[in-house]
Amino acid sequence: MISVSIIEEIIKVVGEKWCLTDPADMATYAFDGFFKDYTPDAVVLPKKTAEVSDVLQIANREKINIVPRGAGTNLSGTSVARRGGMIMPLTRMDRIIEIDSVNRCAIVQPGVVNAELQKAVEPFDLMYGPDPSSWYVSTVGGNISLNAGGPRALKYGSARDHLIGLEVVRANGEIVKIGSKTSKNAAGLDLPHLFCGAEGTLGIITEATVRLIPLPEAKHTLQAVFGNLDDACEAVSEIVSSGIIPSAMDLLDQILINLIQGYGGVQFPDGASALLLIEIDGHPQAIEQESEKIKQICHNNHAIDIVLARTPEENEVVWRARRSIGGTFSKVCKTLINEDATVPVSSLPDIMKKVLALREKYKLNIGIMAHAGDGNLHPSIMTDAQNQDEMKRVDQFAEELYREALSLGGSLSGEHGIGLAKKSFMSMQFEETALKMMREIKRLLDPNNILNPGSYLDEER
Amino acid sequence: MANIDKKIFQEYDQCNKCGLCQSVCPVYKVTKLESYSPRGKVRLTKQICLDELSISKRVKSIFETCLLCGACYNICPANVHGNHLFSGMRWEISKIYGVDWRKKLLYLVLNKPWRLKGSAKMGRWAQKVFDPILPSLQLGNIPANRMPEFNRKQFNEQVDEIIPAVGDIKGRVLYFHGCATNYLFEKTGLAVVDVLTQMGFEVHVPAGQGCCGLPIFLSGARDMSLQCIKSAVEKFGRDGFDAIIVDCATCGSTFKNEYPRVLKEMMESSNDISEDLLVTARKMAENTFDILQFVAKYENLFPEMNNSEKIVKLTYHDPCHLSKGQLVKEEPRRLLKRIPGIEFVEATGADECCGGGGSFQVDYPAISKKIITQKMTNIKKTKAHIVATGCPSCLLTIGAAFKPEDNIELVHPITLIQAAIAKKPNLKV
Numbered sequence: 037m038i039s040v041s042i043i044e045e046i047i048k049v050v051g052e053k054w055c056l057t058d059p060a061d062m063a064t065y066a067f068d069g070f071f072k073d074y075t076p077d078a079v080v081l082p083k084k085t086a087e088v089s090d091v092l093q094i095a096n097r098e099k100i101n102i103v104p105r106g107a108g109t110n111l112s113g114t115s116v117a118r119r120g121g122m123i124m125p126l127t128r129m130d131r132i133i134e135i136d137s138v139n140r141c142a143i144v145q146p147g148v149v150n151a152e153l154q155k156a157v158e159p160f161d162l163m164y165g166p167d168p169s170s171w172y173v174s175t176v177g178g179n180i181s182l183n184a185g186g187p188r189a190l191k192y193g194s195a196r197d198h199l200i201g202l203e204v205v206r207a208n209g210e211i212v213k214i215g216s217k218t219s220k221n222a223a224g225l226d227l228p229h230l231f232c233g234a235e236g237t238l239g240i241i242t243e244a245t246v247r248l249i250p251l252p253e254a255k256h257t258l259q260a261v262f263g264n265l266d267d268a269c270e271a272v273s274e275i276v277s278s279g280i281i282p283s284a285m286d287l288l289d290q291i292l293i294n295l296i297q298g299y300g301g302v303q304f305p306d307g308a309s310a311l312l313l314i315e316i317d318g319h320p321q322a323i324e325q326e327s328e329k330i331k332q333i334c335h336n337n338h339a340i341d342i343v344l345a346r347t348p349e350e351n352e353v354v355w356r357a358r359r360s361i362g363g364t365f366s367k368v369c370k371t372l373i374n375e376d377a378t379v380p381v382s383s384l385p386d387i388m389k390k391v392l393a394l395r396e397k398y399k400l401n402i403g404i405m406a407h408a409g410d411g412n413l414h415p416s417i418m419t420d421a422q423n424q425d426e427m428k429r430v431d432q433f434a435e436e437l438y439r440e441a442l443s444l445g446g447s448l449s450g451e452h453g454i455g456l457a458k459k460s461f462m463s464m465q466f467e468e469t470a471l472k473m474m475r476e477i478k479r480l481l482d483p484n485n486i487l488n489p490g491s492y493l494d495e496e497r
Numbered sequence: 498m499a500n501i502d503k504k505i506f507q508e509y510d511q512c513n514k515c516g517l518c519q520s521v522c523p524v525y526k527v528t529k530l531e532s533y534s535p536r537g538k539v540r541l542t543k544q545i546c547l548d549e550l551s552i553s554k555r556v557k558s559i560f561e562t563c564l565l566c567g568a569c570y571n572i573c574p575a576n577v578h579g580n581h582l583f584s585g586m587r588w589e590i591s592k593i594y595g596v597d598w599r600k601k602l603l604y605l606v607l608n609k610p611w612r613l614k615g616s617a618k619m620g621r622w623a624q625k626v627f628d629p630i631l632p633s634l635q636l637g638n639i640p641a642n643r644m645p646e647f648n649r650k651q652f653n654e655q656v657d658e659i660i661p662a663v664g665d666i667k668g669r670v671l672y673f674h675g676c677a678t679n680y681l682f683e684k685t686g687l688a689v690v691d692v693l694t695q696m697g698f699e700v701h702v703p704a705g706q707g708c709c710g711l712p713i714f715l716s717g718a719r720d721m722s723l724q725c726i727k728s729a730v731e732k733f734g735r736d737g738f739d740a741i742i743v744d745c746a747t748c749g750s751t752f753k754n755e756y757p758r759v760l761k762e763m764m765e766s767s768n769d770i771s772e773d774l775l776v777t778a779r780k781m782a783e784n785t786f787d788i789l790q791f792v793a794k795y796e797n798l799f800p801e802m803n804n805s806e807k808i809v810k811l812t813y814h815d816p817c818h819l820s821k822g823q824l825v826k827e828e829p830r831r832l833l834k835r836i837p838g839i840e841f842v843e844a845t846g847a848d849e850c851c852g853g854g855g856s857f858q859v860d861y862p863a864i865s866k867k868i869i870t871q872k873m874t875n876i877k878k879t880k881a882h883i884v885a886t887g888c889p890s891c892l893l894t895i896g897a898a899f900k901p902e903d904n905i906e907l908v909h910p911i912t913l914i915q916a917a918i919a920k921k922p923n924l925k926v
């Protein structure tokens with residue numbers, strides 16, 4: 037609980053309209069894209085950096101927890117008030133401050149929606165690299181805080197690869213500017229990247245300078261259907277080692293193929309057990325040659341059907357069904373848990389085999405989607421959070437999956453973050469010395485542990 | 498919420514919280530508040546149904562802060578029907594808090610055609626009497642002097658009940674003109690009749706038509722709306738017609754989507770509704786066409802169009818109840834592009850709500866204003882002089898937002914088609 041006098045003090049900073057405490061409002065901020073709910077005590081929506089700073093000073097003095105939040109679409113339970121306190125959505129700070137087309141960068145407030153930024157820079161023939169599936173909704177601040185990526189991270193990288201400067205407000209309210217507009221910068225500690233993937237635990241991002249990249253001239257998508265998953269995995273390895281870098285390469289297993297069969301008129305042939313969507317972009321002539329080469333590789337690996345989409349419209353048809361997956365789950369299950377295990381791409385066939393074996397072992401309904409080109413695996417567990425027995429098996433599945441991924445030299449998360457979902461696995465990936473270093477940095481920047489407490493940086497055992 | 502029929506609201510369970518609805522919700526876009534986002538409202542619906550949250554004044558105001566434009570259910574990958582859930586919640590809320598007396602009064606008027614008639618006359622009289630002070634009066638965001646004039650004579654008194662086809666008869670249609678055409682936009686009604694008869698259709702305009710009932714039941718006052726629904730089903734559920742034609746996007750969407758559902762839901766708690774009524778309403782739903790949808794279907798029956806030397810720029814605004822409610826998007830554009838003398842310019846966000854939303858603009862003028870301002874900016878960018886849209890509420894809202902010096906006219910597309918096939922070249926709007 038936050039006392040009335042403190043609420044009044046916060047209202048003086050942001051105005052009555054933007055400091056909410058009604059149970060109805062709290063209910064709508066009790067969740068994000070993950071499946072666990074925590075009701076906050078207050079929701080405070082600042083409009084400018086100075087307000088963020090003032091609120092943080094109050095919170096730090098009173099030791100009130102603050103959870104910064106973008107659009108609340110993350111899949112790891114990062115933007116809920118795990119230890120109570122207030123949620124601070126940055127959604128009202130949604131201005132694009134500058135688009136510098138010559139220096140190919142943009143300065144934005146954290147609440148700018150990813151797709152809005154893409155739209156704004158497109159007339160300059162530029163784009164912002166990260167393309168999470170949530171990009172119509174999720175914010176640049178949120179993308180950075182979770183180091184989000186998407187299908188095209190294969191060629192263009194994740195949020196970290198496009199971050200060059202930040203303005204952050206520290207737990208004590210101090211406003212700090214770090215990084216610069218330049219593409220080269222060898223001065224000082226690389227602080228901006230410290231905040232990337234920190235999940236709002238080290239400070240609150242109030243402004244970001246991000247790198248922009250030229251829009252590719254043309255795009256092709258190959259939709260290759262395979263009779264078995266192994267063949268598809270082999271094709272992936274061969275494409276990756278052929279020297280071509282596709283802009284995206286998504287792999288879907290039979291369960292997911294059946295789920296999207298027919299969506300928007302898309303039909304897959306009988307016996308379709310694996311689907312590869314390979315997008316290549318660049319100079320029109322270059323990608324003609326490249327798509328021919330990829331087609332050949334798919335053929336050699338026994339693809340049973342290959343469709344090549346050349347025009348934007350054809351590309352759209354091919355990708356639409358793929359993008360519909362997220363939404364279709366709720367028709368077949370009550371709770372969807374999306375895992376995010378990542379392995380070096382050469383180990384993709386191994387981790388695939390393991391997932392299939394574990395799916396069998398724990399008798400779970402799991403569809404497998406992978407950003408195959410970068411070894412980022414999303415087993416989608418279709419379950420019911422109310423079913424305790426099944427949830428136990430879900431936990432066991434996850435633990436074994438991550439253990440295997442790590443033993444192959446992988447990571448707990450490719451793009452969804454740790455949040456609540458994988459906090460307990462952190463010691464599997466990191467040695468105690470590494471975790472200690474992370475905690476010491478946290479303690480230095482936020483000695484009262486008010487910023488998103490309950491995170492993977494907590495001291496508790 | 499112990500006595501509520503929870504089955505109606507079960508859809509909340511399908512929401513997978515992806516938040517995609519935020520990207521299209523006009524209210525979320527200008528408030529940036531989760532409480533007002535469809536995802537937030539679905540969550541509230543769930544918690545109320547599970548007795549985890551009680552209906553409060555704040556809950557009431559949150560559910561009122563929705564244009565029921567349908568953008569959220571159109572984009573929802575899980576098919577959660579926001580409009581149905583939220584208007585259902587308004588119904589539940591109205592059982593506790595009642596309906597605002599001003600709205601109740603309005604609904605009483607809408608409920609009975611003769612009351613409507615009287616009040617329209619009164620409106621006309623008031624317009625005259627208050628003329629000198631009109632510029633200072635505001636109805637929400639709509640300055641009173643930007644309200645269109647009431648028809649001198651109501652539309653259904655200007656036409657016969659049966660208007661014969663011109664030339665060979667190709668079919669017979671029923672025409673539901675709704676309140677707006679009857680009292681405010683006679684031009685639309687006359688154009689509908691003219692175009693249809695010229696295409697060879699015999700047009701039947703049943704006497705004594707009233708309100709479709711939607712403004713009443715969307716606000717929660719479902720019991721009050723039953724009279725409207727029964728009367729419409731009785732007059733338009735008849736056999737022997739090729740189509741029921743509606744010129745108002747909202748009324749059309751009501752016939753097509755709302756009657757069967759609302760009647761079905763009310764049937765569970767009322768003895769007043771017979772199975773027959775529901776069956777007829779379903780049949781009616783299938784036979785209902787928006788005027789533009791119908792005309793586009795029989796485009797081949799058009800008489801030759803007049804040439805025009807003058808070229809005028811035009812843009813089109815998708816009424817929510819047409820584009821999202823009836824999935825009619827392509828037909829109006831196709832028809833408008835065919836008209837000689839028209840240069841069609843697509844506006845950014847043409848399918849985004851104008852912010853009118855029934856009484857929304859009166860209840861929440863600040864939010865509504867932000868939405869309409871964005872719409873105006875997008876329209877101005879096209880440099881169009883004509884904005885065509887087939888919804889009286891959009892015509893009113895957008896029309897009132899522009900000032901005379903903007904030199905932008907609002908028209909129903911059917912009036913342009915009428916002008917194009919009129920005997921004399923006449924593209925004046």
